[in-house]
Amino acid sequence: xxxxxxxxxxxxxxxxGEVIDGRWRLVARLGGGGMGEVYRAEHVSLGRVVAIKxxxxxxxxxxxxxxxxxxxxxxxxxxxxxxxxxxxxxxxDEKGMPYLVQEFLDGIDLATYAQYRRGPVxxxxxxxxxxxxxDALGVLHDAGVVHRDLKPENxxxxxxxxxxxxxxxxxxxxxxxxxxxxxxxxxxxDVTLGSxxxxxxxxxxxPRHLTASADLWSIGVMLYExxxxxxxxxxxxxxxxxxxxxxxxxxxxxxxxxxxxxSLAAAVMACLEKDPARxxxxxxxxxxxxxxxxxxxPPPIAEQDLAPTERRSAIAVSPGPAxxxxxxxxxxxxxxxxxxxxxxxxxxxxxxVRPARPSPATPKATEEFLLTRRVPGRLAKRGRWALVVVVxxxxxxxxxxxxxxxx
Numbered sequence: 001x002x003x004x005x006x007x008x009x010x011x012x013x014x015x016x017g018e019v020i021d022g023r024w025r026l027v028a029r030l031g032g033g034g035m036g037e038v039y040r041a042e043h044v045s046l047g048r049v050v051a052i053k054x055x056x057x058x059x060x061x062x063x064x065x066x067x068x069x070x071x072x073x074x075x076x077x078x079x080x081x082x083x084x085x086x087x088x089x090x091x092x093d094e095k096g097m098p099y100l101v102q103e104f105l106d107g108i109d110l111a112t113y114a115q116y117r118r119g120p121v122x123x124x125x126x127x128x129x130x131x132x133x134x135d136a137l138g139v140l141h142d143a144g145v146v147h148r149d150l151k152p153e154n155x156x157x158x159x160x161x162x163x164x165x166x167x168x169x170x171x172x173x174x175x176x177x178x179x180x181x182x183x184x185x186x187x188x189x190d191v192t193l194g195s196x197x198x199x200x201x202x203x204x205x206x207p208r209h210l211t212a213s214a215d216l217w218s219i220g221v222m223l224y225e226x227x228x229x230x231x232x233x234x235x236x237x238x239x240x241x242x243x244x245x246x247x248x249x250x251x252x253x254x255x256x257x258x259x260x261x262x263s264l265a266a267a268v269m270a271c272l273e274k275d276p277a278r279x280x281x282x283x284x285x286x287x288x289x290x291x292x293x294x295x296x297x298p299p300p301i302a303e304q305d306l307a308p309t310e311r312r313s314a315i316a317v318s319p320g321p322a323x324x325x326x327x328x329x330x331x332x333x334x335x336x337x338x339x340x341x342x343x344x345x346x347x348x349x350x351x352x353v354r355p356a357r358p359s360p361a362t363p364k365a366t367e368e369f370l371l372t373r374r375v376p377g378r379l380a381k382r383g384r385w386a387l388v389v390v391v392x393x394x395x396x397x398x399x400x401x402x403x404x405x406x407x
Contacts, residue, residue, distance in 0.1 A: 015054065019044060020093045024052055024101065032056070035068065035172060040104060050088060053100040068172045069098040075174035076102075078143045083136040084168050085156070105167060107159055110226075111152035120229040120257065123264060127294040129157070129166050130223065131287055136168050137219075138283045141212040148203065148210060149173040150218035151195045152226070175210055196241040197221065197231050201274050204242045213276035216283060220271020228256035232272060246274070264293040 016039070019025050026039040030051065041052045055069055073090035089101035110129065114121055133155055140147065149170060157164040196204075200217035203210060224232045232250035235241035250272055253265040267289040273279050280286045 015039065020052065020054070020099055021091055024050070024089075024099075026052065041101075049104045050101050051104045053102070054093070055097045055099075069100055072171040072174065073100050075140075075145050075171040078145055079139045081136045081139050083132040083166055084140075105156050105158050107157045107164070109153050109169075110155040110157060110166070110222075113157055113164075114152060114226055121226045123227065123261065123293065124297050126223070126226055127290050129155075129164060130219075131290060131294075133166050133168055134219070134283045134287045134290070137215060138287070141215070141283065145171075146175045146210050146212060147171065147173075147215050147218075148175055148207070149195060149198075150215055150222065151198045152222060153195075175208075196238050196245070197233060199242075199245065200276070201246040202276060204246060211276065212282065213279050216271050216279045216286065217276075219283070219286065220268050220279075223268045224250065224253055224256075224272065227260065227268070228253060230256065261293045261296065263289055267293075 014029050015026050015037075016029055017026065020041070023044055024041045025044050026041050028040045030038045030040055032038060036053045036055050039052050039054070040049065042049050053069070053072075070090065073087050076084060076087045085105065086103040087100065088103065090099075092098050108116075137147065137150075147168070149172065154168065154170040156167045156169050158167060159165075198218045198221045200210075200214040203214050203217075221232060224230075233241060233244040233248060235244050250269075253268050254260055254262065257265070267280065267286060271279055271286070280289075
């Protein structure tokens with residue numbers, strides 16, 4: 001299970017080796033956040049592996065943080081959905097700190113997935129990841145639950161064969177609509193624990209009275225960021241981000257991603273409307289737009305599905321004359337193996353290739369080959385001078401022989 005770990009959370013004392021409530025042994029620390037730490041644990045009797053979130057020790061005395069851990073378990077168990085993390089147990093340990101037991105997920109969060117992509121996530125890959133999350137969010141909204149902390153780090157991807165199966169995590173800031181009056185007012189620590197870049201304008205103004213439209217805003221920010229690689233609202237501080245969210249108009253998504261489906265871009269920008277009434281009516285209406293946009297995208301072409309004619313060589317080959325294949329020779333016993341042409345190697349035009357001269361196979365052929373061979377340039381001149389010298393030496397030798405016999 002992968003999580004983004006703040007620097008101060010790494011310095012928190014580990015509880016590895018402890019047994020919580022006499023049942024769950026903490027085996028390894030998986031990560032942590034501003035409010036809690038997550039451990040891989042196993043049941044001491046059954047050996048079942050789970051993930052346990054416990055409140056950080058320095059926050060144990062805060063009743064507000066304790067309520068949040070308990071509320072997270074309650075909100076996640078209000079509905080049952082395959083794309084919502086499953087809560088298995090909830091309680092308070094011997095130290096008086098609440099803990100939450102959930103299914104152990106092996107994979108990466110959506111933020112890490114986007115980092116591995118090293119750039120914007122194409123709609124072809126992003127929409128199938130978001131549709132199940134939107135469906136789960138619709139079920140939560142029907143049950144009167146507003147998540148309030150939607151961001152890529154809270155969407156976890158589990159490998160399912162060759163695909164990814166997303167899960168919605170972290171309901172620590174969730175609001176149950178029928179208990180809105182019981183929610184504490186926002187504080188500086190609430191903003192730090194939350195995610196200002198993904199918070200709606202109304203969440204900065206009045207976090208106690210939020211509707212499902214606040215989650216739609218967060219989904220719009222996520223889609224904008226993942227599709228183009230840039231957040232729509234930025235700032236050097238929480239206050240600067242809050243001002244940008246409440247006042248600035250983001251650059252249209254189609255300017256960020258030329259060629260993006262106009263309906264998809266319009267749906268994302270509608271989620272970022274300052275007025276909640278102008279956003280999509282529900283997550284299901286947003287799902288319909290995303291599904292329609294995905295159906296119009298061309299299917300991806302796998303490398304192994306490319307036809308040979310689509311694989312171009314690095315060297316341009318000029319077309320040669322069309323030559324009909326010669327009839328096969330009569331079968332007179334074994335023949336030498338045919339020369340196999342490697343299709344992966346580029347072929348040169350016929351006009352640039354000179355046929356090699358045949359090598360001599362017999363002495364007579366060797367003599368004819370040497371006699372008919374043309375020697376170019378200086379080699380030919382040297383051969384003629386050598387012949388003249390040989391003739392002159394033979395003539396002198398003949399004259400000396402005649403003089404010797406005459407004397």
